Amino acid sequence: MGSQHLDFTANVTEALADRQLRANFKSALTGLMKKRVAVLPDAAERERMRDDAEAAKRKALAKLPELLERLERKCTENGIIVHWAETTAEANEIILGIMRSHDATKLVKGKSMVSEEMHLNHFLETHGMEALETDLGEFIIQLNHEPPSHIIVPAVHKNRQQVGRIFADNLEGIPYTDVVEELNAIARKTLREKFRTGHVGLSGVNFAVAETGTLVLVENEGNGRMCTTVPPVHVAVMGLEKVVESLSDLPPLLRLLTASATGQLVTTYVNCITSPRKDGERDGPKEIHLVILDNGRSRMLADAQLRRTLQCIRCGTCLNHCPVYIRIGGHAYGSVYPGPIGKILTPQIDGLADKGVLATASSLCNACEEVCPVRIPIPGIIRRMRTEAYDEKGDGVVKGHGAKKNLLETLVWKGWELTYRIPALNRFVVSMLGRFGDKLPNVGPLKAWTSVRTAPRFAPKSLHQLAKEEGIRHE
Amino acid sequence: MSSTARDRIFARLHAARTTVSPYVPQGGTWQAPMLDKAQRIELLKKRMETVRSEVHVLPEAEWPAKLAELLKAREATTLTYGHDAWFGGTLRSKIKGKGMPKLVPYGENVEAFRDELFGIDVGITSTLGGIAENGTLIVWPTPQEPRLLSLVPTVHVALLKADTIYSTLAEAMREMRWAENMPTNALLISGPSKTADIEMTLAFGVHGPKELIVLVLE
Amino acid sequence: MAHTFTYPRDVKTVYYxxxxxxxxxFPQAGMAGIHLLRRAGVEVVFPQEQSCCGQPAYNSGFLEEARAVARAQIKAFSRADWPIVVPSGSCAGMMRHHYPEMFANDPEYFDVRKFSERIFELGDFLHNALHVRYEDKGKPVKVTWHSSCHAMREMGATAAAKALIGQLSNVELVEIEREYECCGFGGTFSIKQPEISAAMVADKIEDIRATGASAILSGDCGCLMNIGGAMEHKGVPVAPRHLAEFIWERING
Structure with missing residues (x-):
């Protein structure tokens, strides 16, 4: 799963042709960018927060095995049942097993990107279970049988009219409306009934605190609290990078997560879950399971550069600031994690053979790195994906390294190297271009360039020549 | 199967330590400002009102009258609360009579109470404190005051003692010794339930309370 | 990633x-940069063995080729430790920040780092190291400015460029909407993902057009070739100009 064939070029063509889609993205993301700056107005303070957030995540990664062991021990002491899954298939089976052991058939889900990575809904449905998304955005796109297009605002590609039609077409007895308040009321009514009757609640985890064995969930809607409080069983799923050492790591991480994700100072709810219902308590699940997923993450940890991918707190701000994402939207990436983070995460999980192309979809403008709350060097890791895809030296470590290696490109870049390494050859080539450059055949890269631009021009005399003629000292 | 998956995962995690230097940059440089009591109340109120919470600062003795007024304005017909909460007795003695909602204590397990709970208008809870930094209530549900009181009813009323407002989350965690005694569920609540999932248009009460009313008791 | 650089004082000689x-x-833009430096009283040395910073290969996944070309540049500028001034924020960013990364595990790392610390973007150097003053001799004109992503985010050179433009009394600078956004060039990105690149440059042109400016200035010829080529293809009458060339013309009437 997750490594379906990706025809990125076709997806891009389709996305760029959809004017409505581009307008929806542009307006929503421009708003999110402005809100982020408004809530983090003091640049110096913001950088101090980033120092702390980055340090907290890197510290956790440096001690990952101990922290995971401590998390497991504390959770177990608190009565939370911990499961380990190497692959998404194993994680899915664990959840199915939990449901079956309770004769459960109805799962109500809070927002969880890991469950998307697992394609959990599809898996459970094929085993006769109902898996219902309850985050409003996720609910909308699930009704329309679509994957999320953004990791924070999954239905950002839909406008109110489109949502109105989705509700009218898929919910019984609901007439069309495009009034946002009314759409929210419809969702509230429909979903509260589902919370009341759900057998198992599923959630993701934003931060798992090793010190206390606490699962921290951040949200605005309250559906996460519903899923983790009303049903008798709660299953939390997390990637193994979600662990942090202590509660004192949380304040800067929480501030930056919400500021970066939605431009808020704080979310409505920060829900810290440390144990199932205790004797005498009247609500809360009687059983909590924590499923900890690897799915390639432990391999990333083994490389100093690649491990920094694991710092990600899934705020989505790199998507909001990415000039490529803004134009093509999330679905074009054909992957659970789109945008800049997806360009480095997806190839590492699914392999360069299928998903390496995503790393080519970046102008390396560094906008993502500039805003990343935990300072993941995304452009550097994108370059790394490109380098691994060719794997010239044969020392690649990413799944599918060398998948794009080909003689033509190898020769082209060898030729480029010689041209720019050997001054005499460089002078010859530049002078040839000056003389004959305008006669180059309009094929290949030049054709791509000239589809929307005039051809590059080559000067009759190079800067080397002009400088020499003007007597500029050359040493 | 699970235990072998665990072994293989940990084998890789431990092996990774040998290939990567343990260097970690220093943190601990950011702290939100520490405030005096008046500033804490003022900032909490301001922050909470920004996200459409209703905040009333009043002398402690006056809260029942204020609550009655708020309930009347909303024509609430049912109110749920924890029978043994510190304010339970006062609530029972002051909130009664014409125009006042029926008081429904959350006295059973959720399995028995759930269907009734989902139809109740107002839930009232105590709080363990507030955080001025980001306009937050600290709510640790207890056997006396279960978790869903602050989530399921349409309106959530919270009683917050002004003395328990901290400047920052970090301070609250330290002073309350969170690390040593985390409860089943610790909640930070900063407004009514909200969403902007449709066209980034903010709307309140998508799943949980449509209103949050905070009575800050001095 | 943008840093506050330590600028050399009393500069007598620079490498270019x-x-x-x-x-x-764009050799005329290159010469204009040399002229501006010399006008500021600085001797300019242009090693003839220089060629390319290596960024095209580095960004395309061909690290070994990039390293080989980078080594050749380091060698070409090794006879003295003068500052090295670059009329491109992108190439400067490559040499300043990415050379040390490329050689992080090599014995020459510390030499590379020393080399990198000598790298400055032209506009930034003119303003912050040489403190140049210009007198505008041109006619009133309205221009807009485009920062290359690397001039902005790696070299922090935007403010200096605007300060230089601000010294030209007859030049009105109209800032572009979404100035922070990439024009879609990205080197080989523009030919590996031509459709996305085309969509980006099309939006950039609309934003440029909306300013009503008659020229778009930039400190990077890659962006200018992209934006200029796209404007010419579409028949948009705005002139793409390198900052150095523009200033040189303005101060010489």
Whole structure:
């Protein structure tokens, strides 16, 4: 799963042709960018927060095995049942097993990107279970049988009219409306009934605190609290990078997560879950399971550069600031994690053979790195994906390294190297271009360039020549 | 199967330590400002009102009258609360009579109470404190005051003692010794339930309370 | 990633790294940069063995080729430890920040780092190291400014460029909407993902057009070739100009 064939070029063509889609993205993301700056107005303070957030995540990664062991021990002491899954298939089976052991058939889900990575809904449905998304955005796109297009605002590609039609077409007895308040009321009514009757609640985890064995969930809607409080069983799923050492790591991480994700100072709810219902308590699940997923993450940890991918707190701000994402939207990436983070995460999980192309979809403008709350060097890791895809030296470590290696490109870049390494050859080539450059055949890269631009021009005399003629000292 | 998956995962995690230097940059440089009591109340109120919470600062003795007024304005017909909460007795003695909602204590397990709970208008809870930094209530549900009181009813009323407002989350965690005694569920609540999932248009009460009313008791 | 650099004082001599694109296609812009430096009383040395910073290969996944070319540049500028001034924020960013990364595990790392610390973007150097003053001799004109992503985010050179433009009394600078956004060039990105690149440059042109400016200035010829080529293809009458060339013309009437 997750490594379906990706025809990125076709997806891009389709996305760029959809004017409505581009307008929806542009307006929503421009708003999110402005809100982020408004809530983090003091640049110096913001950088101090980033120092702390980055340090907290890197510290956790440096001690990952101990922290995971401590998390497991504390959770177990608190009565939370911990499961380990190497692959998404194993994680899915664990959840199915939990449901079956309770004769459960109805799962109500809070927002969880890991469950998307697992394609959990599809898996459970094929085993006769109902898996219902309850985050409003996720609910909308699930009704329309679509994957999320953004990791924070999954239905950002839909406008109110489109949502109105989705509700009218898929919910019984609901007439069309495009009034946002009314759409929210419809969702509230429909979903509260589902919370009341759900057998198992599923959630993701934003931060798992090793010190206390606490699962921290951040949200605005309250559906996460519903899923983790009303049903008798709660299953939390997390990637193994979600662990942090202590509660004192949380304040800067929480501030930056919400500021970066939605431009808020704080979310409505920060829900810290440390144990199932205790004797005498009247609500809360009687059983909590924590499923900890690897799915390639432990391999990333083994490389100093690649491990920094694991710092990600899934705020989505790199998507909001990415000039490529803004134009093509999330679905074009054909992957659970789109945008800049997806360009480095997806190839590492699914392999360069299928998903390496995503790393080519970046102008390396560094906008993502500039805003990343935990300072993941995304452009550097994108370059790394490109380098691994060719794997010239044969020392690649990413799944599918060398998948794009080909003689033509190898020769082209060898030729480029010689041209720019050997001054005499460089002078010859530049002078040839000056003389004959305008006669180059309009094929290949030049054709791509000239589809929307005039051809590059080559000067009759190079800067080397002009400088020499003007007597500029050359040493 | 699970235990072998665990072994293989940990084998890789431990092996990774040998290939990567343990260097970690220093943190601990950011702290939100520490405030005096008046500033804490003022900032909490301001922050909470920004996200459409209703905040009333009043002398402690006056809260029942204020609550009655708020309930009347909303024509609430049912109110749920924890029978043994510190304010339970006062609530029972002051909130009664014409125009006042029926008081429904959350006295059973959720399995028995759930269907009734989902139809109740107002839930009232105590709080363990507030955080001025980001306009937050600290709510640790207890056997006396279960978790869903602050989530399921349409309106959530919270009683917050002004003395328990901290400047920052970090301070609250330290002073309350969170690390040593985390409860089943610790909640930070900063407004009514909200969403902007449709066209980034903010709307309140998508799943949980449509209103949050905070009575800050001095 | 943008840093506050330590600028050299009492500069007598600088090296000039022209960049491959300026060399081939925009040599007048390159010469204008040399003239501006000399006008500020600085001797300019242009090593003839220089060629390209290596960024095209580095960004495309061909690290070994990039390293080989980078080594050649380091060697070409090794006879003295003068500052190295570059009329491109992108190439400067490559040499300043990415050379040390490329050689992080090599014995020459510390030499590379020393080399990198000598790299400055032209506009930034004129303003912050040489403190140049210009008198505008041109006619009133309205221009807009485009920062290359690397001039902005790696070299922090935007403010200096605007300060220089601000010294030209007859030049009105109209800032562009979404100034922070990439024009879609990205080197080989523009030919590996031509459709996305085309969509980006099309939006950039609309934003430029909306300013009503008659010229778009930039300190990077890659962006200018992209934006200029797209404007010419579409028949948008705005002139793409390198900052150095523009200033040189303005102060010489």
């Amino acid at each position: 790294f022209g960049t491959c694109l300026v060399d081939m296609s």
